[in-house]
Amino acid sequence: MTPLIKLNASSPHESARKHVSGAARYVDDLPAPQGMLHGFAVASPHAHAKIVSRDGTRARALPGVHAVLFAADVPGSNHIGPVVHDEDLLADATAQCVGHAVAVVVAESRDIAREAAALVDVVYEVLPAILTIEESIAAKAFLGSPHHMARGDVDAALASAAIVIKATARNPAQDHFYLETHAALAIPEEGGNWLIYSSTQHPTEVQGEVASVLGLPRNAVVVEVPRLGGGFGGKESQASQIACWAALGAHVTGRPVKVWLDREQDMTHTGKRHPFRTDYEAGFDADGRLTALRARVYADAGFSLDLSQAINDRALFHLDNAYYVPNVDFQNFTCKTNLLSNTAFRGFGGPQGMVVIEDAMQRAAERLGKDPNVFRVASFYGDAPRNVTPYGMRVDQPRAARLWEELSASSDYATRSAAIAAHNATSSVVKRGLGFMPVKFGISFTATLLNQAGALVLVYADGSVQMNHGGIEMGQGLHTKMLAIAGDELGVPASAVRAMDTATDKVPNTSATAASSGSDLNGWAVRNACAEIRQRMAVVAAEVLGVPAAALVFADGQVGAPGGPSMPFAKLANTCWVRRISLSSTGFYATPDLAYDREKGFGRPFFYFAWGASVVEVEVNALTGEHRVVRADLLQDVGKSLVPSIDLGQVEGAFVQGVGWLTMEECLYDKRGRFVTHGPSTYKIPTIGDVPADLRVHLLENVEQDGTIHGSKAVGEPPLMLGIGVVSALRQAIGAFASPGHEIELALPATPEAVLRAIMDVRARSAAGAPSLHG
Amino acid sequence: MNDELVVAIEVNGETVRRLVPASRTLLEFLRVDLGLTGSKHGCDVGDCGACTVLVDGVARLSCITLAVEVRGPVRTIEGVPADDPIVAAFDRHLASQCGYCTPGFVMNLIGVREDGGAPDEEALRNALGSNLCRCTGYTRILDAAKDALGQG
Numbered sequence: 001m002t003p004l005i006k007l008n009a010s011s012p013h014e015s016a017r018k019h020v021s022g023a024a025r026y027v028d029d030l031p032a033p034q035g036m037l038h039g040f041a042v043a044s045p046h047a048h049a050k051i052v053s054r055d056g057t058r059a060r061a062l063p064g065v066h067a068v069l070f071a072a073d074v075p076g077s078n079h080i081g082p083v084v085h086d087e088d089l090l091a092d093a094t095a096q097c098v099g100h101a102v103a104v105v106v107a108e109s110r111d112i113a114r115e116a117a118a119l120v121d122v123v124y125e126v127l128p129a130i131l132t133i134e135e136s137i138a139a140k141a142f143l144g145s146p147h148h149m150a151r152g153d154v155d156a157a158l159a160s161a162a163i164v165i166k167a168t169a170r171n172p173a174q175d176h177f178y179l180e181t182h183a184a185l186a187i188p189e190e191g192g193n194w195l196i197y198s199s200t201q202h203p204t205e206v207q208g209e210v211a212s213v214l215g216l217p218r219n220a221v222v223v224e225v226p227r228l229g230g231g232f233g234g235k236e237s238q239a240s241q242i243a244c245w246a247a248l249g250a251h252v253t254g255r256p257v258k259v260w261l262d263r264e265q266d267m268t269h270t271g272k273r274h275p276f277r278t279d280y281e282a283g284f285d286a287d288g289r290l291t292a293l294r295a296r297v298y299a300d301a302g303f304s305l306d307l308s309q310a311i312n313d314r315a316l317f318h319l320d321n322a323y324y325v326p327n328v329d330f331q332n333f334t335c336k337t338n339l340l341s342n343t344a345f346r347g348f349g350g351p352q353g354m355v356v357i358e359d360a361m362q363r364a365a366e367r368l369g370k371d372p373n374v375f376r377v378a379s380f381y382g383d384a385p386r387n388v389t390p391y392g393m394r395v396d397q398p399r400a401a402r403l404w405e406e407l408s409a410s411s412d413y414a415t416r417s418a419a420i421a422a423h424n425a426t427s428s429v430v431k432r433g434l435g436f437m438p439v440k441f442g443i444s445f446t447a448t449l450l451n452q453a454g455a456l457v458l459v460y461a462d463g464s465v466q467m468n469h470g471g472i473e474m475g476q477g478l479h480t481k482m483l484a485i486a487g488d489e490l491g492v493p494a495s496a497v498r499a500m501d502t503a504t505d506k507v508p509n510t511s512a513t514a515a516s517s518g519s520d521l522n523g524w525a526v527r528n529a530c531a532e533i534r535q536r537m538a539v540v541a542a543e544v545l546g547v548p549a550a551a552l553v554f555a556d557g558q559v560g561a562p563g564g565p566s567m568p569f570a571k572l573a574n575t576c577w578v579r580r581i582s583l584s585s586t587g588f589y590a591t592p593d594l595a596y597d598r599e600k601g602f603g604r605p606f607f608y609f610a611w612g613a614s615v616v617e618v619e620v621n622a623l624t625g626e627h628r629v630v631r632a633d634l635l636q637d638v639g640k641s642l643v644p645s646i647d648l649g650q651v652e653g654a655f656v657q658g659v660g661w662l663t664m665e666e667c668l669y670d671k672r673g674r675f676v677t678h679g680p681s682t683y684k685i686p687t688i689g690d691v692p693a694d695l696r697v698h699l700l701e702n703v704e705q706d707g708t709i710h711g712s713k714a715v716g717e718p719p720l721m722l723g724i725g726v727v728s729a730l731r732q733a734i735g736a737f738a739s740p741g742h743e744i745e746l747a748l749p750a751t752p753e754a755v756l757r758a759i760m761d762v763r764a765r766s767a768a769g770a771p772s773l774h775g
Numbered sequence: 776m777n778d779e780l781v782v783a784i785e786v787n788g789e790t791v792r793r794l795v796p797a798s799r800t801l802l803e804f805l806r807v808d809l810g811l812t813g814s815k816h817g818c819d820v821g822d823c824g825a826c827t828v829l830v831d832g833v834a835r836l837s838c839i840t841l842a843v844e845v846r847g848p849v850r851t852i853e854g855v856p857a858d859d860p861i862v863a864a865f866d867r868h869l870a871s872q873c874g875y876c877t878p879g880f881v882m883n884l885i886g887v888r889e890d891g892g893a894p895d896e897e898a899l900r901n902a903l904g905s906n907l908c909r910c911t912g913y914t915r916i917l918d919a920a921k922d923a924l925g926q927g
Contacts, residue, residue, distance in 0.1 A: 012869050019874025020865045020881060022813020022852030029812035111796070179817050179825055179875040179909055229815070229875030230909050263818040475873025475910045645869050649911060653872060656912035680822035680907065688903045688913040695914055 005494035007484040007710065010645035014480045014499060015227065015473070026229050027183040027199045028260050036185075037066055039249040039259040040113035042103040042120045043269065044095030047129035047338040047673030051091060051122060054103065059119040064108035066253045068120060074248060076215030082205055082237040086143075087304040087341065089213060089244050094127065096303035097338050098674045099268045101241065106249040106257055129338035131673050133277045133300045136335035143301050144309035144334045147316055149390045149601035152327030154281075157292035161283030163367065169280065169359040171352050172749050173300075173667035174273035174345055174660075175677075177685050178474075180229020181266040182239060186210075186246035187256045194221045196247060200239030201231045201472050202512035207504045209240040210247045224503040228474035232657070233344030235474070236512045237306050238270040267678040272667055273345035274299045274311055276352040282360035283327075288375040292327040295319055295356060299349070301334045302341035308334045311342075311349035313446055313598070317391065317605065318353030322400040322438040323379035324386040330601075338673055344514060346657065347720045350441055354721055355748070358437065362731050362744065369740030371417075372728060373436050377404060381440070392602040395609065399637055400438045403613035403700065408436070410698070411615040411633035420617070424736040429623055431736040432630070435616045435729030441718040442606035444591055445515045451591035451607075453521035454507040457486065457529040458584040459537075461577040463557075463570025465490065465497040470510030471522040472502050476716055477646035478518045482526050484643055485709065489530035491554025492569050507586075516610070516714035519642060521589055523709035529587025536583075540576050541567065592707070608705060610713045612636040614655065614722035620733040625756025627730060629659060631694035634722050639705035639713030651719040652697050658723020660686040663730075663750045726750075734758045738766030782842045786811070787854030795842055801835070802826045804842035805851055813852035813878045817907065824906030827879040827886075828852075834886030850885075852878035861885060864923035865916075872910030880906050884920055894924060 005011040018024035056068030071078050071092035078092060079085035091102045103120050107113035130136050158164050184206075185197040194214070198206045203223040211218045223243070228235060242259050249257035261269060276299050283292035297315055301308035312332040319330055361379075365372035381387055381398035388394055408414065413434070420432045445451050456468040467486045473479040479499040487494035500506065511521070534554055542549035547561040560566020576583055596603035614634050620627040636651045664684045668677045677683040704711035731744040737759050746758040782804060783792040793808045805811040805828070814837055817825030821839035828837045831847025855862060861884045864870075871877045880903065887894060887902045894902065899920045908916065 010869075012866065013871060013874075015874055016866055016869065016871055017857075019871040019877040020862050021855070021857060022811075022878045024874045025812065026815075026875065028816065029806075031810070111798070177907075177909055179815070179823065179873065179907065181816070228873060230873045232909070260816075262816065263820070263823075475871075475875075477872070649869065649872055649915070652912035652914060653910045657909070679820055680818045681820060685907060685909060686912075687907060688900050688917060691912050691914065695912060 005480055005483050005487065007488040007642065008640065011480060011484065011643050013477055014483055025226050026180050027185060027197050027226060030185060030197055033187055033256040036256040036258055037106050037108060037249065037253055038110040038113045039245050039257050040105045040110060040117045041101040041245055041269065042105065042117045044091060044098060044100040044102050046095055046124050046126050047098050047131065048127040049095045049124035050127055051093065051095060051102065052125050053123045055121040056103065058121060059105055059116040062112065062116045062119060064112040065105060065116045067106040067249060069104045069248055069252060073252060074213055075251060077212045080209050080213065080240055080244060081304055082307055083309065084305050089241060095124065097340055099340055101245065104245045104249055106253055129673055131337060131339065131669065133298050133335050136337050137298060141336040142333050143305045143336050147313050147332050147598060147601065149316055149328060149330040151390055154292045154294045154327045154329045157327040158281055158283045161291050162286040163284045163364050165282045165360050165363045167280060167359060167363060169278045169356045170748065171276050171355045172661070173275045173342065174665050175267055175667060175683055176232045176234030176345060177683070178230030178232055178234055181261045181263055182235065182242045182270065183258070183260040184243035184246040185256065185258045186243065186250040188250050188254060192220060194247060196221060196223045196243050198223055198225060198239050198243045199228055199235055200225060200243065201228065201235045201474060201514055202237065202239065203502055203504050204510045205237065205512065206240050206243045209244055213244045214247060214251055222503060222505045224501055225472055226501050228472060231472065231474035232346045233348065233514060234270060236344040236514050238343055264678045268675050271302055271306060271341040271343035273661070274301065274308065274342040274352065276315065278356045280356055280360065284364050284375060288378040290323050290325050290379040293319065293325045293357065294329040297330065297332040299332065299334050300337055300339065300342060302337055302339045304341040306341045306343050308342060310446060311344065314349035315353035317442055317446065318350040319356055320390055321354045321357050322381060322440040323357060324381045325390060328390040330390060339669060340675060346654065347717045348515065350717065351658070351721050351724065354724060358724055358728065362728055366731065366735055366743045367741065376436065376438060391605065393604045393606065399611035400440065403438060403611060403635055407613045407615055407633060407635045413615055416617065430619055430621050431733045432617060432619050433729040433731065433733030433736065435725040435727065435732060437614045437722055437725030437728060439612045439718055439721045441610045441721065443516055443520065443608055443610055443714045444594055444606045445511065445517060446596065446605045448594045448596060450511040451521065451594060452511065453525040453589050454510065455522060455525035455529040455587040456506050456584070457526065457533060457587065459533055459573050461574045463496065463573040465492065466500050467497050467526060468500045468506035469522040469526050470502065470507040471518040472513040474513065476518065476650060477643060478513065478522065480646055481519045481642045482522060485523050485526050486530050489527050490534055490569070491559065492557050516716035516718065518716065519712065520708060520714050521591070524589035525587040527587065527709060528589060529585045532585040532587065533583060536581050537572055537576055540579055540581055541572050544575060608708065608713065610637060610718040612718050612722055614725040616725035616729045618726060618729040618733055620730065620755060622737050622759050625752035625759065627752065627755055629692040629726060632692045633696045634719065635698050635700055636715065636719050637700040637703050637713060638715045639703055639708060640711035641699055642710060642712045644699060647699060647715045648697050650715045652695065654719035655722045656686050656691055658720040659726050662723055662727055662748055664690065666749050666751060730755060734762060738762040742766055780843050784845050785848040787850060797843060799842045800838055801828065801840040801842045801845055802837035805837060811851050811853050815875055815878065817876065824883060825876050825879040827882040827906065829882060829886055832889040834883045852882060855881065855885065861888065861923045864919040868915045868919040868922060870915040870919040876906060876908045880916055884924060888924055896921060896925065899925060
């Protein structure tokens with residue numbers, strides 16, 4: 001039985017039955033083609049080293065080894081990278097980080113390949129390495145070009161501010177920890193052509209990189225993606241290197257080659273969420289309104305540019321979060337280090353930006369011993385003139401005030417706040433805190449050209465439909481939404497439509513499924529393709545039924561005039577075929593009205609904003625620093641939801657991932673630049689025991705959005721930032737262990753260790769009667 | 776060190792016999808030798824639960840179990856009928872997103888059921904603590920578990 005999927009109605013995931021029966025295939029599950037070999041990368045053990053010599057003789061001598069490949073074996077370009085080609089696919093003159101691939105071994109089995117990898121002899125001359133943002137700043141080792149945004153007079157505003165906060169905000173890295181690790185299978189086809197199966201969010205990029213590495217035009221390479229076992233940004237640019245290793249191995253051996261990374265390899269070869277350091281000064285007036293923010297934003301890019309500049313730019317675009325700041329001066333710097341090349345991760349810099357302004361809100365409130373929400377609410381975007389972002393974009397329909405009003409009521413904020421104060425007054429070991437977090441997140445790729453999408457819809461003569469679009473299904477329910485849209489547009493049950501695996505020979509030149517844009521962009525493309533076919537079919541139906549085409553309705557598998565004659569969609573499809581009418585069409589969409597001038601830091605980079613808010617309650621134990629989320633209330637604006645069950649799942653999952661980032665997921669490198677938290681035993685993502693027993697998730701009602709696909713809004717990334725509410729809750733609870741008036745110094749992620757340190761620190765300052773650290 | 780040995784075990788009701796390297800894990804035996812790819816590699820160190828299968832009715836992590844040490848019948852997700860109440864509950868509660876961890880959760884819960892009794896929510900949370908999911912916030916998985924196994 002095909003699950004019932006319907007537009008604007010809660011529906012199951014289109015692959016739910018396959019997931020739960022084990023029938024859902026991911027790249028590593030595909031049947032092995034005849035003669036398939038396995039590739040295994042040899043990683044540099046040094047953060048920065050000159051490669052003096054390399055020798056595969058011993059490895060090649062191992063029975064079952066077919067090839068040992070180095071940079072010189074690359075037939076085309078050895079340089080890869082999503083924006084600029086600044087990475088060696090296989091390290092040539094120098095290795096740039098621990099984990100940088102130096103060679104690829106191809107063998108009969110993965111076990112043999114791994115054994116042989118240890119026999120590849122590479123002589124290194126170790127070079128000085130940059131391992132921290134601070135070392136990178138000192139060396140001025142910047143990548144890309146700084147982005148600057150300014151408005152008003154920050155110096156004057158800070159001089160006249162009632163409160164000035166000067167601080168450094170830091171946010172941690174985060175490993176994606178998708179359950180499916182990276183995999184690629186490269187199959188040589190006749191005529192020098194290629195079929196690549198890749199676990200990528202960006203098949204077009206894999207196509208381009210493989211073509212470039214093999215020295216071929218893109219039409220020689222087809223990339224196909226069955227589905228992903230999670231992506232979260234980690235398979236946007238990082239998938240290319242794995243696919244290129246496989247393609248290179250297959251090119252040299254003439255046989256299919258699979259490269260699959262085990263968890264340790266996945267974590268030690270691929271980049272993470274960027275850690276940031278931001279030095280800032282924020283000014284507030286006597287009413288708690290933000291008047292100024294100056295920020296110098298430093299992102300740890302790792303060894304190559306990857307997507308770091310765009311991520312750092314998105315951080316600037318979200319320094320304001322949901323608040324109007326009249327005077328701003330923002331500048332970012334993208335810092336090169338000899339670490340794994342950090343990459344896209346759900347939120348793409350947005351969370352890193354928001355953490356800064358929320359830090360300012362907290363500090364101002366903590367210093368004055370006030371409720372931080374006074375500062376937040378006073379600073380919300382509102383009516384003109386308080387409705388223009390630092391980059392000059394008008395904020396239409398600001399929703400923070402409404403979200404605060406509805407969520408504080410539904411979460412019983414005032415009553416619980418009073419109860420917590422009473423509890424904290426009497427409980428010495430365990431304190432509680434209640435945090436509120438508003439989120440405004442800009443929707444569109446900030447590189448305007450990427451805001452385009454295509455689809456290809458095929459109607460067969462029996463009325464069944466195949467739908468292709470450029471987006472990747474990675475668990476977020478994109479295919480489910482696209483099936484709902486196609487079924488609605490053609491007037492057939494979604495069960496009559498088949499979502500095809502994403503492939504570059506169906507839809508060319510796609511953008512990554514990223515930036516929360518999957519359904520916004522592909523939804524319109526699918527709808528446009530279906531509308532084109534429907535229009536052609538309507539002409540035929542009008543003739544057959546003897547009614548004007550304009551009067552025809554396509555619904556429930558029937559085509560006809562209301563109250564008049566009708567015919568089944570399937571019969572009409574057959575009639576169209578008989579009459580030689582084309583039953584396939586592409587569809588295309590480009591987001592309108594976008595224009596951003598990066599040089600001036602001014603324009604409209606986003607089509608609209610997605611809004612949300614959370615209220616999070618935590619409990620903290622002063623003896624151990626252990627803490628838990630007791631309850632969380634989430635309210636998210638997704639416009640008119642395409643499929644509410646999918647959207648609610650996205651909000652819940654994103655929130656938990658955000659809480660994981662800020663409270664438990666600790667990425668650690670050792671002093672030699674080796675990533676040491678490379679498995680679930682040392683890197684903790686949330687388990688079922690870490691999610692609040694009381695988690696209430698709701699979608700904001702009556703918020704249909706103009707101009708978007710069926711009035712919906714994007715949902716993938718924005719709710720991740722609802723997790724930042726846990727930080728304000730923790731800070732409140734930590735502060736309750738000391739006298740009021742002290743800014744909390746809480747390192748992120750707020751592990752029990754970090755929380756314990758913060759409690760000890762604030763207690764010590766409180767006992768000494770010392771002023772706040774930044775006071 | 777990696778001599779080949781005969782593994783003869785019952786998998787989903789059928790006795791299979793294969794010559795495999797001594798180091799072959801049960802997970803690789805299922806996936807590579809038998810083509811049963813429903814059990815997943817998640818971490819390969821026994822910490823994520825994606826490879827969970829039943830051996831003699833007990834949930835086992837097949838990635839850290841050698842094929843040659845298996846004693847007793849093996850049941851994998853492929854051997855679970857579509858109308859199994861746990862499968863049906865996952866469906867009803869929309870408990871999967873990317874689906875990669877789902878077979879492991881289902882097999883773990885079948886192991887809980889084989890154990891007997893009617894576990895309460897805390898017992899189910901404890902039992903499911905061995906399975907990682909990165910997409911959901913676990914609530915629908917827990918709802919499905921409670922529906923299929925819990926006390927009312």
